[in-house]
Amino acid sequence: MFQKAIRWHPPSYDIRVESVPVPQIQHPDDAIVKVTLAALCGSDLHIYRGHAGVEKVHTCGHEFIGEVVSLGSNYGVDSAKGRPTLYYHLKVGDRVVSPFTVNCGECSVCRLGYTGRCPEGLLFGSPSLEGGQAQYVRVPKAGGTLFNLSDPSTWSSSMSKDEKEQALIGLTDSSLLMLADILPxxxxxxxxxxxxxxxxxxxxxxxxxxxxxPPLEGPGNEVRxxxxxxxxxxxxxxxxxxxxxxxxxxxxxxxxxxxxxxxxxxxxxxxxxxxxxxxxxxxxxxxxxxxxxxxxxxxxxxxxxxxxxxxxxxxxxxxxxxxxxxxxxxxxxxxxxxxxxxxxxxxxxxxxxxxxxxxxxxxxxxxGRCPARAMFPLAFDLLVKRQDVFGGIGEPASLIDRVVDFTEAAESYRAFDKGEVGKVIFDPWK
Missing domain, CATH: 3.40.50.720 (NAD(P)-binding Rossmann-like Domain)
Structure with a gap:
């Protein structure tokens, strides 16, 4: 099977939409996600401009949201207990958003919350890992990486489980996509x-x-x-x-x-x-x-x-x-x-x-790099609170300027690079 993907070609400024194989499970911890929306980020421009020392053709993009269509053999089994919660609870059909880096969720770095520097970490949309500006994407270490939007009990929040469920009803994929990178x-x-x-x-x-x-006793002599x-x-x-x-x-x-x-x-x-x-x-x-x-x-x-x-x-x-x-x-x-x-x-x-x-x-x-997965709970709460900015598309106060199909990929990269457009989202299925 083949899919459409936005691909970068060296040395610079060369974006093409190509047909490439649909990714497959390579490791028992993998998940395959059908991408519903992917975004263009300022960080993508470093490779686009040829400033990152990259020489490998690859699929672009590290911001994506979608639906799980395939899981490796390490999910939903007794051996998954004691690992990050999604290894036991994530299911095919679940709606998920991914941080822009892979995080194992099990090492000391991840346990301390420094997920952006996990030793197992990989950056989506780089020579080391194909990106999310495609119809499908492989997510390594998915149980420690993804956030399950279909089960809000699997992440912390200042809101109750019922409040999170109610909030999710009113949040579009375009809004939730901001949780992949820029909002965290x-x-x-x-x-x-x-x-x-x-x-x-x-x-x-x-x-x-x-x-x-703590406040010290006595009048003190410090300057107030x-x-x-x-x-x-x-x-x-x-x-x-x-x-x-x-x-x-x-x-x-x-x-x-x-x-x-x-x-x-x-x-x-x-x-x-x-x-x-x-x-x-x-x-x-x-x-x-x-x-x-x-x-x-x-x-x-x-x-x-x-x-x-x-x-x-x-x-x-x-x-x-x-x-x-x-x-x-x-x-x-x-x-x-x-x-x-x-x-x-x-x-x-x-x-x-x-x-x-x-x-x-x-x-x-x-x-340094944001530990996006660790920041997700705080970012989610702010996303819900500020739907007046994150919920709309194309309005003067909307963070998202437009949603386009893959045929506009090359022009969107050019316009974003020149500051002619703000946040652009790609719909792989239009």
């Missing part, structure tokens, strides 16, 4: 920043290092924070789909904590800035605009941070682009004793600052 990554970026030790004085309202200790010190100043560099998700997550977290904030979203592309403005307007109307949020070009943002902080700089900066110019901007904008959280996929170029620069500013850098 956005939540991860915001979570890393808000919980960073360098941010603790602002969040707690207590100076370093007393912000980490004033109102200005308790305002969290954040820059978000890059307002593509992940940057929008990071902004939504940051706004939600600060509203819950009731932390005063000033946030500047930064992007050189006007269309992305307009999308972010429309999203924020929707959030304000829902009652979560409790601080100051602006969307600006790069130079305008430099001036705004200077004005806001008197030249001190941002408490924390989220870098969601994945290039050296974005990192340089993050370093410039962050304050001394600040934190930069980078979730953009970086190439092989050296970092654009020296150890002396980092030392002289006491800057902390947090880099």
């Amino acid at each position: 990554t956005g939540v991860f970026a915001a979570l890393q920043a808000i919980n960073h030790p360098k941010v603790a004085p602002v969040i707690t309202g207590r100076p370093w290092p007393l912000c980490f200790s 924070l004033n109102a200005e010190d308790k305002v969290l100043t954040v820059a978000i560099i890059g307002l593509g789909p992940v940057g929008v998700c990071a902004a939504i997550s940051m706004l939600d977290a600060l509203a819950i904590r009731q932390v005063p904030f000033r946030i500047v979203g930064i992007d050189p592309v006007e269309a992305r800035r307009e999308k972010m403005k429309a999203v924020y307007t929707t959030i304000v109307q829902a009652g979560e605009g409790t601080g100051e949020f602006v969307v600006l070009s790069i130079e305008e943002a430099r001036e705004k941070v200077e004005d806001w902080t008197g030249g001190v700089g941002c408490t924390t900066v989220l870098e969601v682009v994945g290039n050296t110019s974005a990192l340089s901007l993050a370093y410039d904008l962050v304050r001394a004793f600040g934190a930069v959280v980078s979730v953009g996929v970086h190439g092989a170029l050296p970092l654009p600052f020296t150890g002396r620069q980092c030392y002289n500013k006491n800057v902390s850098f947090d880099f």
Whole structure:
């Protein structure tokens, strides 16, 4: 049997829709998923542009949702007990969404929640594992990787099982597909920043290092924070789909904590800035605009941070682009004793600052891939809450711009690369 798949050909900018064999079970832990929708992600552009050092033709895409059509022999048997729960509960016909990497769910790395760096991990849509922009995809270690949307009792949530079941009734596949990568990554970026030790004085309202200790007895001689010190100043560099998700997550977290904030979203592309403005307007109307949020070009943002902080700089900066110019901007904008959280996929170029620069500013850098499977419960809850952004398609405040068939694959990659379109979803069966 053969299927349609979107394939990348070296050296760069060459996307073709081809007929390739339908994947088969290769290992007892495998599952075969019939893909109902797959998405185009900013990370796909690194290979597309030829910047990733890849030389192998392969099926693209690491964001997909679908239905299980085949399972290996390790599912539903007594020996599956004690392994990740899906080895015992996953069935043919179940509706599933996959994180963008394979995760065994059984090693110490996965048990600690660092699933993006599982030793068994593979990235979908890479030379090591065929991607999900196809009609079918093979999922290795599926019992530790997939999330079973047909059985919400198999994952944690702030909602009850009944509430999750009710929420799932109203969620489309296009919305749920955001759980594969961009929404967990956005939540991860915001979570890393808000919980960073360098941010603790602002969040707690207590100076370093007393912000980490119970209140001490006695009058003390520490300098007390004033109102200005308790305002969290954040820059978000890059307002593509992940940057929008990071902004939504940051706004939600600060509203819950009731932390005063000033946030500047930064992007050189006007269309992305307009999308972010429309999203924020929707959030304000829902009652979560409790601080100051602006969307600006790069130079305008430099001036705004200077004005806001008197030249001190941002408490924390989220870098969601994945290039050296974005990192340089993050370093410039962050304050001394600040934190930069980078979730953009970086190439092989050296970092654009020296150890002396980092030392002289006491800057902390947090880099790396989102552990998407571990982030799923938090991302699901936010997805349900923010259907005003994630539920629609093609509206000014919709994260998803369009759903297209495979015939538009090459043009969609070109337009996305040029910033002419935002989030694009492929329907393999149109």
